[in-house]
Amino acid sequence: MPTFSGYFIVFLGAGIGGALRHAVNRAVLASGSTFPWGTLAINVTGGLLMGMVAGWFAFRGSSSQELRLFLTTGILGGLTTFSAFTLEAGLLLERGRIRDAVAYSAGSVVLAIAALFVGLALMRA
Numbered sequence: 001m002p003t004f005s006g007y008f009i010v011f012l013g014a015g016i017g018g019a020l021r022h023a024v025n026r027a028v029l030a031s032g033s034t035f036p037w038g039t040l041a042i043n044v045t046g047g048l049l050m051g052m053v054a055g056w057f058a059f060r061g062s063s064s065q066e067l068r069l070f071l072t073t074g075i076l077g078g079l080t081t082f083s084a085f086t087l088e089a090g091l092l093l094e095r096g097r098i099r100d101a102v103a104y105s106a107g108s109v110v111l112a113i114a115a116l117f118v119g120l121a122l123m124r125a
Helices: 004-030 035-058 063-081 080-094 098-124
Strands: none
Touching: 004 035, 004 063, 035 063, 035 080, 035 098, 080 098
8 A cells, every 4th residue: 555655756746747737738828829739749748758767667777666656657647648638639529620639639649659669769778
């Protein structure tokens, strides 16, 4: 059973990741774009970073469970979110922007998974 400190570490990391996500989304909104570029970029970057972090732990070094929780469940869990993805894809569909919804959905899933494998490959090298 996780200890209180484990929950607190995840809480801190998720706060950092969520604040980073908010900053990226605000920057995209300020650009005037109506396409959800912020969440797409976050999900792809999050996939890359998750691959790199998981690859580091698996192939290059050992670390404490607390550090793993802080980085993966905390920061990256707070940064990336498919709940925002589903909302934005749904809104695009509701607005009749079928082509954008398909491009956004496929791009988010395919590019994030590809980025994960790039991150793993970077850490294996």
